[in-house]
Amino acid sequence: MHIHQINFPSLLLGLGGLVFLYVASKKFPKLPNTLFLVLGSIVLVTVANLSSLGVEVVGHIPPGLPSLIIPDPALLDVNILVTLAATVFLISFIEGYLFASEYAAKNRYKIDKNQELLALGISNIAVGMFQGLPVAGSLSRTAVNNESGAKSQLASIVSGLIIMLVLLFFTGIFTNLPHAILAAIILFIIKNLVDIPHFKSIYHFSKIEFSIAIITMLFVLFFGALEAIVIGVILSVVGLINKMYNPHIAVLGKMPGKDQFLDIKRRPEAKRIPEVLIVRVDGSQIFLNNEDIKNRIFELIENDYKDTKLLILDFEATSFIDHSGAEMIEELYCEFKLRGIKITAANIYGPLRDSIRKTELEEEIVEGTIPLTIEDCIKLWENEKS
Structure with missing residues (x-):
């Protein structure tokens, strides 16, 4: 101009x-x-x-x-x-x-x-x-x-x-x-400091984060640094909440010849154990996502795994659970107990174990004082059946 x-x-x-x-x-x-x-x-x-x-x-x-x-x-x-x-x-x-x-x-x-x-x-x-x-x-x-x-x-x-x-x-x-x-x-x-390769790496890593970076940059150019920082933080928080609201839920199967359990969608060679459903929630279980997690587990049992007699909740990828998350698991326990399905927990460590101890879940789904592996949970269940 x-x-x-x-x-x-x-x-x-x-x-x-x-x-x-x-x-x-x-x-x-x-x-x-x-x-x-x-x-x-x-x-x-x-x-x-x-x-x-x-x-x-x-x-x-x-x-x-x-x-x-x-x-x-x-x-x-x-x-x-x-x-x-x-x-x-x-x-x-x-x-x-x-x-x-x-x-x-x-x-x-x-x-x-x-x-x-x-x-x-x-x-x-x-x-x-x-x-x-x-x-x-x-x-x-x-x-x-x-x-x-x-x-x-x-x-x-x-x-x-x-x-x-x-x-x-x-x-x-x-x-x-x-x-x-x-x-x-x-x-x-x-x-x-004009780092184009950095933008390329963000794009390949996450399209959402790349969009946030571009929007923040445009706000800097057209509105100012303060406005850009505020909008960037807001968008980042919204993106974080979205990830927390929709956590990845994996159904695990056993790898042939190994005591290893992996996501059956990512590793087709992992085989599900009959009458056993192993579910891993990749993320914290809090009030934002409790309902979604509960509904997803119900859908798995009612639609895809109707023969389930043992539900193992693998907490290996869960670092935190709040009170509403604990209440959600208690609801699952009460509901599936009426259906004759046993619920047990695996890989509960550190602060998460401390949180579980403060609820009734300690007696309901945790077997013993030592954290159990998935393999331990299956063996205990098989021994109870026999």
Whole structure:
């Protein structure tokens, strides 16, 4: 829409900066090429008087450090302050942590979310007393540090000290630094964060997650980062709830010659034991999915496995069960007991076993104090029959 407003000297200067950085990074990767570009562009703008051709420059930077001022909350609208603070915190912490995670993965080091949050909080408290802008993890600064070979926090300390010296004594040098060169530096540095292969891997892994990623990206472009984060979180939670609401329910069969029981749909060679139905719910059993799980088990027995005399609930893939989930299993127990079908539980471990102990299920479907395998449950049932 504004292409007719292009300033061609600025455009050529910016493109020239990009070309210089690209070539210099290939030929001389160990040299401070960004610094050379900044100083060279200042000399060029000054000597050739490019400002007269419409090339915008940084201009006058007041020397000195900001003074200490204790904020007076009485002068502020608290409602606006809290809203803005929450917005800044949400964006700065999430973006900063994402950038940190990205570079941690690239450079093979670990980061601590709590430490990041603590550093962000202390930094913002400090900067608030010196009339500063809110502090956050800077994508461009991180990228510059990474490209420059920085390995520890010492790089930031040295950088901060140099900036303090510049602010005190050398701000005049940067008066003629063109905006186009600053833009070229940032564009060149962050190009590696445009990760198309990552989107491809998300697409092949999950079409739903890929859709969420694309929608979130579009919201960033058209509405802003905060709106995108909110919609991304909402969509992710909806997707998670959908998966929890519709858990995968597998009917297991025994592998020939092995004490191993696998999903008969995925492994056709696994054979069902006559009069025995082994059901595994892949996921937690909570109020969201209890009704669906119960109905699915009833359908299996009433339609596909009418000869069932023993129902084994395999809890190997269940990490959590809430009170409504326990009540659902008790309902199954009472109903199938009237039909002459025995229910027993296999592979109940750890916290799940602790939850079961708090209900009547401990006596009804758990055989003994030691967690039983599927094979154990079948042998006990066969012994009872004989």
